[in-house]
Every structure is written in C-alpha cells, then in structure tokens.
Amino acid sequence: MNLIYTFLKKTKKNIILFLMSAGLYIFYVNFFKKIQLLKIENIKKKEDNIGILFAIVFSFVTHTYIVQPFVIPTSSMERTLLVGDFILVSKIHYGLRMPMSPICIPFFTHNNIIGNIKSYISIFQWPYFRFPPIQSVQRNDIIVFNYPKDSNHKIIDRKDHYIKRCVGLPGDLISIKKGILFVNHKKEKSFLEKQQAYFIKTINIPLNIEYLKNKMDIEDIECIEEKNDEYFYQIMLNEKKATQIKNLFDNIVFIKKYILPIHFKEHSIFMNYSDWNRDFFGPLHIPKKGELVKLNSKNIHVYNEIFTYEKVNKFDMTSKKYYKVKNNYYFMMGDNRHNSSDSRYWGFVPEDHIVGKPIFIWMSIDWDRKNPLNIFNWKFRWDRIMKTINNQHSYLSLFFLFSFSYLIYFLFKNEKS
Structure with missing residues (x-):
C-alpha cells in the first residue's frame, strides 16, 4: 500500500482498485509510471533538439552576417599576422555585403568540398548589395577580400579569400622606388612589422638556422650558395630582426636588403607593363567612383x-x-613585401570584393609548415592568443576568467541536479 501512496495520490479509487486486484494493480502502476517517464524523456529530448537547432541557426547567422573565423595559411602578412593565426573578421565594419550565392553548404566549406567539386550552385545568384558601413576603408587597414582574379569561381562571394594591407585608396597615386612605397608622392609611414628580403653572407661558419627558427621565430630562410667557406642566404626579415642578427653573429660579412635593379622586368607584374618590378613600380593611378577618365x-x-x-x-x-x-578600387600589399602575391601582380580590388575587417586573434598555433596536420609539433603562441590585430590589447586573462566561471557554474549545476 505504501508503494501506491508513493506513486499515486491517496484516494478511495486507488485503494479499492489495489484491494480488488489482490495487489496486481501495482503492476499497472509500474507500467504507467514508465510511460510517464518516457514522456518526460521525450520532452527533454525535444528541448535538447530545439537547443541544438537554435545553436546551429545562431551560428549560421553570426557566421554569415556578423563575424567569420579565418586562419592565416601563408606568410604574406608576416610579421603582422603569422601562419597559424586564427582570426575573427567583422563583416559589418565596411558594410555588410549580402550573400550572392543562396544555395550552398554552410560552415565547413567556402567554395569547394573536395577537389573541384563546388560547395554551391551557381545557377541562382543574388545581385550585389551592401549595407551602409560603420566606417569607411582607411589607408593601411588590413582587409579580407575575395581574390579578383580567381577564374575558378565566377560568383564574387565564392572566390578565394585573401588578406592584405590596403595601401592605396580610390584616387591615390601609387609608386614604389627602391622597395619604398610612395602614396601621392609621400613616403609611407614605416612600421616594425614590415618584412622584406635580405642578403646575408657569412664566412667559415654557416648561420645557425635552428637557432634562428626556434629562438628568433624566423621561418623563411634559404641558402643560396656555398663555396670556399663562404655562405650566402636570403632571409625574410624586418629591420629589427636584421639588426639583432647582425649583432648576434660575429662571422657575418654583410647583411643588406635585396632590391631588384630598376631595369629588371618581372613578367608576372601587373599587366606585364614596361620595366616594372616589385621594387620599382608605377606611378599608377587608382580608379575612383564617378571620375571621368580620358x-x-x-x-x-x-x-x-x-x-x-x-x-x-x-x-x-x-x-x-x-x-x-x-566603382571604387583599392590597392593591396602584403607586409611581407618580397613574399606576397598582391596588387603589384594582379591589380586592383573592386569595392564589391571586400569581405571585412580583421579585429581579433583568438588562437595562434606555431606548426610545422611542411606538415601542419602533425599536431604533436604544435606550439601555442600564448603571447598572441586573445589579442587584437594591432597587438595593443590582450583579453587572455578575461578568457581564463570566463572559462573558470563557466566550469564552476557547470559543476555546481550538476551537483544540484
């Protein structure tokens, strides 16, 4: 009888049924309670499914319309952005560009699934539309954009993503002399992160490449020639690193910037024009919306x-x-000036190709560039994690505080339940 009172209300009906069935009513009670539990479990599953669906929809909306994660795969922006930096890119700073390919596989792929199998259907395409920007593109902004010369994908928002520094705005005049950029006849402002090629010659003893890679975080090192106990190298460095190497090694004969001669023609240069090359380029006028060009x-x-x-x-x-x-057009260059495929080689970026502005490095992993999937060689760059792109602000401590608070809440919640 106590079992009946535990599961059911103490009513005359339940007592009579229990007595008349000689106690067999308890089996019905047991069966009935299992049904009730199943109903509760089904309700809980439905709530969980709704939660998962909501999370997917929320992630899709955020990814498509607000902020999108990217990873830096190449060294064209070193030392501002390193290979293995995971960044968040705001899509609303320069005005949200609405998707142009509505039928696609979200999240996991951008333009191809495997090989040349596209992740979208190109038959259906929305016209270009962009909402008003929070801020306009400024000179020297770092920008993510769709590569204009991607011939494999015709829809703009499905072209490959590139990230460069915008050094030229619509209406500007761009020129490069001895590797130095001039905008509207004014020399660019120098910044510590800018890299370029240096020639280094040592005598008797070669450079300690392992030390340079492991202790000084220098990756692009190429031994050009070795003869008669003389060693010649080409290394991508900024001025600070070049000075450190010069003061560190006593066997260095010289270290100097590698600038191409003025009359040396690079055949891959923009429009294959005249005698231009990466270090002697222009002058080139950047087209501006509304201007009348002769x-x-x-x-x-x-x-x-x-x-x-x-x-x-x-x-x-x-x-x-x-x-x-x-339309307005922009001129983009990588901070790793001698190891960057940029506007010097393929031209302007139209305004409708602009994706957004990088705002945050949420993770940074130093991996083996020849075998990046070897997770056992991964090293976290703690000094870059949870930092703004300009490295002026770090939020790593807030991240740990949030993670710790969430862990305490989760444990406390489980303990109560």
Missing part, C-alpha cells in the same frame, strides 16, 4: 581590367575617349 594608349591596359569588373564591352570602348568609373 582613355589613351598609356592607360588602356589598366582600364581593360576595369571594363571586365564593371561588365563593359571592351570593343565598344575603343571608339570612346572618356569613361566614367562606376
């Missing part, structure tokens, strides 16, 4: 690119003397 034999090679972006028939333009530019 077309001639000197600039038609530049505006052929613009005609392509703005979907203008090139043959119709041959008879015209002027052209009104429809």
Whole structure:
C-alpha cells in the first residue's frame, strides 16, 4: 500500500482498485509510471533538439552576417599576422555585403568540398548589395577580400579569400622606388612589422638556422650558395630582426636588403607593363567612383581590367575617349613585401570584393609548415592568443576568467541536479 501512496495520490479509487486486484494493480502502476517517464524523456529530448537547432541557426547567422573565423595559411602578412593565426573578421565594419550565392553548404566549406567539386550552385545568384558601413576603408587597414582574379569561381562571394594591407585608396597615386612605397608622392609611414628580403653572407661558419627558427621565430630562410667557406642566404626579415642578427653573429660579412635593379622586368607584374618590378613600380593611378577618365594608349591596359569588373564591352570602348568609373578600387600589399602575391601582380580590388575587417586573434598555433596536420609539433603562441590585430590589447586573462566561471557554474549545476 505504501508503494501506491508513493506513486499515486491517496484516494478511495486507488485503494479499492489495489484491494480488488489482490495487489496486481501495482503492476499497472509500474507500467504507467514508465510511460510517464518516457514522456518526460521525450520532452527533454525535444528541448535538447530545439537547443541544438537554435545553436546551429545562431551560428549560421553570426557566421554569415556578423563575424567569420579565418586562419592565416601563408606568410604574406608576416610579421603582422603569422601562419597559424586564427582570426575573427567583422563583416559589418565596411558594410555588410549580402550573400550572392543562396544555395550552398554552410560552415565547413567556402567554395569547394573536395577537389573541384563546388560547395554551391551557381545557377541562382543574388545581385550585389551592401549595407551602409560603420566606417569607411582607411589607408593601411588590413582587409579580407575575395581574390579578383580567381577564374575558378565566377560568383564574387565564392572566390578565394585573401588578406592584405590596403595601401592605396580610390584616387591615390601609387609608386614604389627602391622597395619604398610612395602614396601621392609621400613616403609611407614605416612600421616594425614590415618584412622584406635580405642578403646575408657569412664566412667559415654557416648561420645557425635552428637557432634562428626556434629562438628568433624566423621561418623563411634559404641558402643560396656555398663555396670556399663562404655562405650566402636570403632571409625574410624586418629591420629589427636584421639588426639583432647582425649583432648576434660575429662571422657575418654583410647583411643588406635585396632590391631588384630598376631595369629588371618581372613578367608576372601587373599587366606585364614596361620595366616594372616589385621594387620599382608605377606611378599608377587608382580608379575612383564617378571620375571621368580620358582613355589613351598609356592607360588602356589598366582600364581593360576595369571594363571586365564593371561588365563593359571592351570593343565598344575603343571608339570612346572618356569613361566614367562606376566603382571604387583599392590597392593591396602584403607586409611581407618580397613574399606576397598582391596588387603589384594582379591589380586592383573592386569595392564589391571586400569581405571585412580583421579585429581579433583568438588562437595562434606555431606548426610545422611542411606538415601542419602533425599536431604533436604544435606550439601555442600564448603571447598572441586573445589579442587584437594591432597587438595593443590582450583579453587572455578575461578568457581564463570566463572559462573558470563557466566550469564552476557547470559543476555546481550538476551537483544540484
């Protein structure tokens, strides 16, 4: 009888049923309670499923419309951004660009699933639309954008992602002399992170490459020649690292910047123009929205690119003397100036290709660049984790505080339940 009172209310009906069934009513009670428990479990499962669905929808909305994670795969932005930096990119700073390919696989892929199998359907495409920006693109901003010359993907927001520094704004005049950038005839402001190639010669003893990699965090080291106890190297360095190496090794004969000669032509340079190369480039005018450009034999090679972006028939333009530019364009360069595929080689970035502004490094892993999937060689760069892109503010302590608080809450919650 006590068992009946435990599971059911103390009513005359339950007592009579128990007595009339000679106690067999207890089996019914047991069966009934199991059904009730199953119902509770089903309700709990439905609540869990709703929670999971909500989390997926929330993640998708955040990823698509607010902030998107990226990882730095190459050294073109060293030493500002390192290979293995995981960054968050704001999509609203420069104005949210609405998705153009509505039918796609979200989260895990950008443009390809495996090999050349695309992760989206290109038949359906929304027109370009961007909301008003929180701030306009400023000179020297670091920007994530879609690579304009990606011929494998025609839809803009499915082109490969690049990250560079915007050194030229619409209407600017860009030129490079002896590896030094000039914008509107003014020399660029120097910054510590900028890298370029250096030649180093040592005598009798080669450079201690292991020391340079492990202790000084220098990765791009190439031994060019070795003869008669003389060793020649090309290394990507900033000025601070170059000075440290010079003072550290007594056997260094010289260390100097590797600047290409003025008349040396790089065939891969933008539009394969004249005698330009990475260190002697321009002058080149950056097109600006609304400006009226006079077309001639000197600039038609530049505006052929613009005609392509703005979907203008090139043959119709041959008879015209002027052209009104429809969009703004930007000139991008990597901070690792001699190891960067940027606007010097493939031209301008149209404004509709801009994705967003990097704001945060949430994780940084130093991995073996030849075998990045070997997790046993991973090393966390604690001095870069939870830092803003300019390294002025660190939130690592807040991260640990939040994690500790969540752990205490979780343990306390389990203990109560």
